[in-house]
Amino acid sequence: MALINNKTKKALSGSGVLLLAGLASLPLAAQEGHQLLRNNCGVCHAESGSADNPVFSRISEQRKSPEGWLMTINRMVHLRDVEISADDKRNLVRYLADTQGLAPDEAAPFRYLLEQDTNLIETGVDAELVETCARCHSGARFALQRRTEQEWQYLVDFHMGQFPTTELHALSRDRAWYEIARNQTASTLALQYALDTPEWSQWQSEPKADVTGRWRVVGFVPGKGEFDAVMLAERADDGRYDLSITGRYADGSELSGDGKATLYTGYEWRASLTLDGVRMRQVMALDEQGLSGRMFLAAEREIGGSIQAIQDQGEAAVLALLPSFVRKGEHAEVEVIGHNLQADSLSLGAGVVIEQILSQGPDSIRVRVSATGDEGIYPVQLGDVAQSAGLAVYEQVARVDVLPQDAVARIGGGGMMAKVRTAYRVVGYSAGPDGIPGTEDDLRLGYMPASWQILPADEEAEHDQDHIYAGEIDANGIFTPGIDGPNPERRMSANNVGRLTVVATVTDGEEVVEGSGNLLVSVPDFVRRVLD
């Protein structure tokens, strides 16, 4: 039924090339891609080159992420009055991301932007580029693009043409911003983010994996906790994948949902799904290990957590251990999550004794272990194959990192803008061989349960009682800011903004370990961006 509907819609939409149903599940053929560009973009973007290998002005000299292409096409719609059907738009984004995308290594350092993890202070963008470019938006916005020098120059011209006051802002007006950006910065960009790279040539020549089949998944949903699940991906006739997912949270409650996924550029997994009635997004990258990335609420991208999945390839494989740590000398129940598991081939090395098998199935084995060995990571063994997942045996939790370390929440709910919340977690570490926490050799143990509180960030914040007005944090580590608008109770009727320290307390046996993060509770941000 759904199949017929889809086909009918396409037939009516006019770009009949996609009708060959048998082909539709394959990557868009080059001919079809060219035709999409000709039909939708050719009026303004001049075509040159040969019929088999056409070049479209402006379009052919750049590569970017699927979101980058979507942002550009959306701009063509909003600012250049381009009319394009939803199907053509989706197919064009896929075609462009497949043929003019980024290699996995090129996107790797900037995945936070793709994962829409906005609570992060960017590091690693060249100082010149931060000053000239990354003061209005993230550095990742352009670091996730590859262009010729001329294309970088045209991009500078676009900024000046579209936002004529760009050269008058602070950090522009005290220098010849346009001349610097167009001459120096564009050539810096062309060197750092060149159109032609060995990574991209290499990636284009590599065979691409097939993501259909059965996936074992672990992840985290703020407010609900850690979960494990099985996700099935089936090819749909529109080139996407139909997904269904079932599993359960750590507290035993069930989880189920379904949705659609697209694999761009052979590795960029994007899925929209409804999980127990809530719309969620997955942004993951595929590599030899499997999929990994972030899942977040479609309506509230700040509220999300990490997610990982491995594909069933017929062999036994372990995805994760829950929990991933046990204190030295203690007993614990641990769940081993994976595919095709057999309890009798499971071991955890010399320092972790499996005392009892509590339950077993191909997807999960629950065991009771005793940590007899010294501090360290004990990889799971299936027969004689070592898995990448392991169990951490530790002496003492020496440090807990609050994530995100620096965050911005936004007041809202009173007017047009919703509140922007923050979801917190902690990762625990032991001090490692040197016995000093906070050094390179600290042993990462994994996410830990914590209790939460907020404090004023400093004396001024205390004086203004920011911790009372700016919002509250719940037992799950979710911070909800106050309502927007002036608050007559506050000095000068200030609104409920504030500067806070978020404190997590982790109990480890008799010990209590604290960690903290910085939270700025700010005013609503009226600019909603596709990509920050």
Add this chain to the structure above:
Amino acid sequence: MKLNRLFKQHSIKGLAAALLCASALPVSAAQEYLLTVTRPGHLHVIDMKTNEVERSCDIPGKFGSGAITVSPDGKTAFVLSNIWEDVYGFDIRSCQIVFHAAQSSASERVKSFQSLTVSRDGTELYTVQNPTRLLSDRYEILEPRLAVYRIADGLGAQPVRTFPVDRRITKIAATDTGEVILGGGDVKAINTQTGDVRMVAALQNWDRGPLWLPPDAFAMHSQGEQANEYIMPYVTARFSDEEWDFETAEWWWGLSRVDLSTGEAELIEAIPFEFIVFNFITDPRDSNILYGSFNTLSKHDISTQETLIVKEMPHTYYNLNISGDGSTIYVGGTSSDISIHDSETLEKIGAIHLSGDMTTSDLRVATIRE
């Protein structure tokens, strides 16, 4: 020490003398009007004797930035409209539109960032134009230029001369010497007949040695008509050594003030940077006394480097101006109210409520002497 702070290109006494001459005019015979623009597009003409809105003129086109310049006879106000593209001239006595220049054309989109002024003889209007071209698949950014319009050309006026100028020019002002002061990275002056450009006050390109932070100068608003000056504030810092420790540096408000009768400038760092000031004006009676507005209304004496009075304001006011006799300060911009203050004490003595928000609009004084 004092010399460092009072860096001058032109004797401060000379300027004061010039100003004394200017204020020797028979002020009493003149009628002053306060002009400002509110959203969505009204030019308000406020009688400064009664502080009542005498008339409000409809400005065609989308809101611009509210930039206003006034002809020397005080009768015509030119307003930048249509998102900084069109200039409309209004007879403020009737609201009649007597001038219109659409700067953009089919082949170019032209924007002016505040830059609008009238020649001292009242015959020419100057704008700085920033043209761009939207080609079929890209923008082309063209060089900025000074455009000269003949005011007598009235509706549909086209430039009669153009000359290339620097980028990033905001407010401009005409001098008695036939030049237009151009405020950008530096303050320069252009001869409106020949297009020759000279440096008036180097800011971005100043040569102060390694202990000074290059100034961050910016002006969104035009004022200074009551002191016959062009005033460009900037922020700078003086470091104790070449390590450039921002914590221990002395931070200063600097002012580049150009005397509009001579075209000569002075650079002064004489107001300690203690709070943000968006605009400064000089007291027409005493060039050492300045007033500043933003979240505060403040009064400064640059001869002693003292901040004399600071008054917290109930909200942000970007902008301010002063009566010709120096007694009354009008603080406006941002919201819909103009706050009126006694210049002696800065006490509030009245308010004017307008029909919309002024946002970035200018607050200018038109003086009709009849």
